[in-house]
Amino acid sequence: MNYELLCTKVIAIARLTGNFIRKESMNFDVKNIEFKGLNDLVSYVDKKAEEQLVYNLSKLIPGAGFITEEETVNSKGESFDWIIDPLDGTTNFIHGIPTYSISIALYENNVPVLGVVYEINRAEMFYSYKGGAAYLNNKEIRVSGRDRLSDCLLATGFPYYEFEKQEAYMRLFSEMMRRCHGLRRIGSAAVDLAYVACGRFDAFFEYNLNAYDVAGGAYIVQQAGGNILNFSGGEEFIQKREILATNALVNEEILQTMKKYFK
Template identity: 50%
Template sequence: MEPNFESLCNEAISLIRQTGNFIREERANHPLTIETKGKNDFVTHIDKGSEERLVKGLKTLLPESGFIAEEATSTEKGERFNWVIDPIDGTTNFIHGLSPFAISVALMDAQEVVIGIVYEMGLDEMFFAWKGSKAYLNGKEISVSSRPTVADSLIATGFPYTQYHRMGDFMKTLDHFMRKSHGLRRLGSAATDLAYVACGRFEGFYEYNLNPWDVAAGAFIVQQAGGKNADFTGGNNYIFGKEIISANPLIFDEFLRDIKLFMEEK
């Protein structure tokens, strides 16, 4: 029997709100236990605890589902459905008490995302969409902006902490967009950056060295809000391909062309 994606999305939102409350309470009442996974790549006991709650709750909602989860609290894979989870996207921000940081949850039906939810906890903003729906922020419909050129745009990016062989090319993009656009912003949470493209706060976002749990939910919300996503070649491998550009459709071709000038693998 085909799941009702709208109902499933609403049930997942309720679980994510409860998990957000758990994160706030833990942060307020207990000292953080911080582990280092790699250079500038951290995990706290709250990341792990919140992911365990999400995995348990989402498994109850869709028993046949598996998981692609950042902290690998479940490595079970579903034959058809898999939840893609980042319990706290923006952990470094979270450690330092700085917003934004977000819970990011997507549901994939084989290779297609059918639900996307990004809960930015600092502003208590729940972005969501399901297959066939519009995109929403706290229940109100949202859409990407209508600014027509990169020169009219505010652009978001993220600073990579591996793959430094691409850093020279990436620095050229920073110089380019500083000169060409309204400005660049680096918030420290890719899921939030994508949600902000979806609601028109940013016109475009690009970053490399990302994982599926960073982008699956946010990119889907952008899509349902009328935006476009691609990898740096213009292809569709942006969920698992470790690089993404996302933009409103009016600037998309120009934005992609600018990024391809510098960031295509030589």
């Protein structure tokens, strides 16, 4: 498998679907909102974008499986599986906030081999593939070199359903805000991870995320020299639905703080 060539084709597919999403954003009507659950929004744009991605990606590796957010298709492949979020940041999209992305990952025998995150409105394509480095628009990227939490800018996401951990999370926020340069909440986990990969953020943490939210961005972080962990410091971030992405230099300082609030 030529992963570099494959990644080039995936980038073209992501850009094509991104053009569709950008065009639809210009005339989007909030009447088209649907609710999958409490505060869990979706629109025809998510669904059409996913259909486009699935159709085009399926041509690249015949027989590959798909794990998708909108479940237009879900199937297990024999060796390869695409993990797709067609519009990560749907709430931003619906409210006209211009930060949302497409996230694509490819797993081979349950191991990531390719990741693409396309931040649509800034036309920033983050990507990596097996055997390559991590890139932003053809320029190699690395995680930051800051090694003290007090010098770091962190990203997170706020709970919008399953609020049982909210109180502990708020206490964690309170301490983190006093110990770093600041906390940011952009509204797209895929973008947060991409920003860790290129050094804009030094770390990102959130819980209750799904594989399609984080698979692409997490691989890019790892390829850029960062670490992906769960809140206990283990590697099972998808299974635990907890993710801590760091520049690999502030892991222990952040984990020690997190363990005060998440046992």
